[in-house]
Amino acid sequence: MSARADAGMLAVFGELDATVTAIERLRALKVSDIVVFTPVPRHELDHALHEPESPVRIFTLVGGLTGAATGFALGTWTSLDWPLVTGGKPIITLPAFVIIAFELTILFGALSTVAGLLINARLPHMGLEVIYDPAFSAGKFGIYAVPQPGQGASVRQILGDAGAEEIRERPEEVRVGTV
Amino acid sequence: MATVVRSETHPDIGSYEDVNRDILKLLSRPGRGYRILLALAIAGVIALFTAWGLQIVLGIGMSGLRNPIGWGVYITTFVFWVGIAHSGTLISAILYLFRARWRQSIYRAAEAMTVFAVMTAGLFPVIHVGRPWLAYYLMPYPNQRMIWPNFRSPLVWDVFAVGTYFTVSATFFYIGMIPDLAAARDSAIVPWRKKLYSTLSLGWRGTNWEWKHFTRAYLYLAALATPLVLSVHSVVSWDFAMSLVPGWHSTVFAPYFVAGAIYSGLAMVLTLLIPIRKIFGLEAYFTTRHVEQMAKVMLLTSLIVSYAYLCEAFTAWYTFEPAEQTGGYLMFGATGEYWWSAWLMLTCNAFVPQLLWFRQVRRSIPAMFVITLFVNIGMWFERYSIIVLSLSHEYEPWMWNQYRPSLTGMIIILGSFGWFLMWFLLFLRVLPAVSVAELKEVLPPPLRRLRAGPATLRRPRGGAEEVRP
Numbered sequence: 268m269s270a271r272a273d274a275g276m277l278a279v280f281g282e283l284d285a286t287v288t289a290i291e292r293l294r295a296l297k298v299s300d301i302v303v304f305t306p307v308p309r310h311e312l313d314h315a316l317h318e319p320e321s322p323v324r325i326f327t328l329v330g331g332l333t334g335a336a337t338g339f340a341l342g343t344w345t346s347l348d349w350p351l352v353t354g355g356k357p358i359i360t361l362p363a364f365v366i367i368a369f370e371l372t373i374l375f376g377a378l379s380t381v382a383g384l385l386i387n388a389r390l391p392h393m394g395l396e397v398i399y400d401p402a403f404s405a406g407k408f409g410i411y412a413v414p415q416p417g418q419g420a421s422v423r424q425i426l427g428d429a430g431a432e433e434i435r436e437r438p439e440e441v442r443v444g445t446v
Numbered sequence: 447m448a449t450v451v452r453s454e455t456h457p458d459i460g461s462y463e464d465v466n467r468d469i470l471k472l473l474s475r476p477g478r479g480y481r482i483l484l485a486l487a488i489a490g491v492i493a494l495f496t497a498w499g500l501q502i503v504l505g506i507g508m509s510g511l512r513n514p515i516g517w518g519v520y521i522t523t524f525v526f527w528v529g530i531a532h533s534g535t536l537i538s539a540i541l542y543l544f545r546a547r548w549r550q551s552i553y554r555a556a557e558a559m560t561v562f563a564v565m566t567a568g569l570f571p572v573i574h575v576g577r578p579w580l581a582y583y584l585m586p587y588p589n590q591r592m593i594w595p596n597f598r599s600p601l602v603w604d605v606f607a608v609g610t611y612f613t614v615s616a617t618f619f620y621i622g623m624i625p626d627l628a629a630a631r632d633s634a635i636v637p638w639r640k641k642l643y644s645t646l647s648l649g650w651r652g653t654n655w656e657w658k659h660f661t662r663a664y665l666y667l668a669a670l671a672t673p674l675v676l677s678v679h680s681v682v683s684w685d686f687a688m689s690l691v692p693g694w695h696s697t698v699f700a701p702y703f704v705a706g707a708i709y710s711g712l713a714m715v716l717t718l719l720i721p722i723r724k725i726f727g728l729e730a731y732f733t734t735r736h737v738e739q740m741a742k743v744m745l746l747t748s749l750i751v752s753y754a755y756l757c758e759a760f761t762a763w764y765t766f767e768p769a770e771q772t773g774g775y776l777m778f779g780a781t782g783e784y785w786w787s788a789w790l791m792l793t794c795n796a797f798v799p800q801l802l803w804f805r806q807v808r809r810s811i812p813a814m815f816v817i818t819l820f821v822n823i824g825m826w827f828e829r830y831s832i833i834v835l836s837l838s839h840e841y842e843p844w845m846w847n848q849y850r851p852s853l854t855g856m857i858i859i860l861g862s863f864g865w866f867l868m869w870f871l872l873f874l875r876v877l878p879a880v881s882v883a884e885l886k887e888v889l890p891p892p893l894r895r896l897r898a899g900p901a902t903l904r905r906p907r908g909g910a911e912e913v914r915p
């Protein structure tokens with residue numbers, strides 16, 4: 268997804284099915300440099316884009332397991348650090364540490380999920396000149412496509428035929444300052 | 447002429463743009479009623495900190511606590527607020543996993559309520575310990591003799607549970623809001639708001655990869671928050687159940703507390719949202735259908751807590767243990783000197799909500815408002831009954847004592863409502879109180895095809911409508 272801001276065109280759509288049609292036709296033309304903007308997550312767009320599974324789940328799993336291990340380790344190590352038999356029970360009382368381990372599983376899992384989101388979605392993304400239109404957070408869909416050399420006319424044709432309300436090509440129209 | 451397809455849950459909302467207009471409008475229109483409420487809330491906060499300051503200067507005796515009643519209204523109110531905090535994550539996470547299509551318009555306000563309720567609850571252990579400057583002792587780290595806190599103690603579990611709950615629910619609240627903060631940024635005119643929303647939205651643009659990772663992260667956060675909700679009040683209940691105090695030492699406490707927490711939390715959500723709906727004109731977003739669905743969950747949880755009341759009385763009787771029988775609140779409580787507390791609890795939590803069996807009651811907004819007030823009061827007295835009744839009648843009759851909440855204690859409790867309300871009112875004016883992006887998920891999408899003829903929407907079971915070109 269390395270869409271270059273100087274070479275592409277930004278099409279604004281008012282309807283979901285028109286956006287999906289445009290994505291599918293662009294993919295048929297082997298235009299791979301596509302960015303889709305949407306005010307609401309819709310499965311139709313995911314299906315049209317054929318994107319691989321998000322790696323955020325790995326972050327969640329690793330964070331959760333780290334939390335569980337930390338919880339058990341904390342209880343065990345502090346008990347061994349000052350061994351004191353209470354009530355004739357073992358020094359390392361794992362059932363009691365399950366609570367700590369459980370809470371840390373959730374805590375570490377949640378925080379690493381957030382880290383996974385920020386890393387993968389490349390957020391925060393501030394203070395940069397970006398391709399955007401404020402209408403994309405209200406009700407409009409958008410496609411930013413960078414055609415291969417010689418494909419410009421056909422990309423324009425696809426976007427127009429699919430039902431784009433507007434196609435912007437001049438860099439100063441495509442980019443807004445900062446968001 | 448375009449054929450208009452309406453949403454099942456929100457038939458009065460026209461388009462995606464309408465959602466942005468109606469919701470973001472909340473951020474720009476403070477009415478007179480709002481200012482009066484905020485002033486009252488701030489007055490409550492001033493009262494809270496004045497009374498607390500007085501208690502710090504003059505000593506914990508101001509609270510009316512004395513042996514053997516070491517836990518009084520502060521711990522009661524702590525448990526009350528932690529309970530209130532439960533419905534937010536219930537609505538946002540559990541109903542999300544169940545794909546309940548009525549949660550979208552209410553979950554943000556409920557989540558905010560969760561965060562502020564935990565912030566309120568967090569004050570009470572600190573107020574209660576009497577020496578708040580030593581509150582950092584709660585943190586799990588070794589003291590000057592290199593001794594660590596006891597990880598087998600329910601009180602340490604509670605620190606972990608409530609601390610995790612606050613962190614995770616605040617994170618969930620903020621992450622879910624990022625797309626809406628971007629929407630607020632794009633329509634903000636006032637410079638400080640523009641700057642605030644630009645910073646908080648982290649430069650969100652709604653691109654396909656942002657949404658892809660966002661929806662997955664949201665799902666996993668919901669999946670982690672779900673067991674957390676059920677665990678937090680279980681752990682709070684073990685503060686009681688792990689001890690040997692008669693009336694507390696009971697295996698039914700975890701499910702009993704969790705059901706009670708969800709019950710009181712839903713009641714508080716309705717108590718807050720019914721006036722907000724009216725004041726801000728959000729009838730199209732928060733409909734009688736929402737009220738009815740929450741009323742059904744309230745009825746279920748009311749029956750569970752009623753069962754727990756009976757169960758406690760039965761086991762106390764069945765033990766033939768005098769301490770259990772006199773300490774258990776139904777035997778001693780319903781007839782002893784705290785009879786008013788036990789009967790308030792039973793009336794408000796078990797008897798009045800039986801009205802929810804009737805559809806007309808569930809669909810009547812004024813009736814639901816009144817019932818939720820009863821439940822809020824009843825749930826506070828439930829915790830009061832559990833804590834004070836058991837502590838005042840433990841094993842040794844010569845140690846029995848009575849407890850009356852002091853004026854300081856009462857002012858601090860009332861002030862805590864002001865503290866909670868102040869944060870909630872500020873939230874309504876500063877952050878998007880209804881999820882803009884998620885509401886659009888339950889609206890029919892704008893379709894080019896509809897210009898030609900009526901839509902054929904394919905509707906997978908339980909999921910959102912899906913359109914294929």
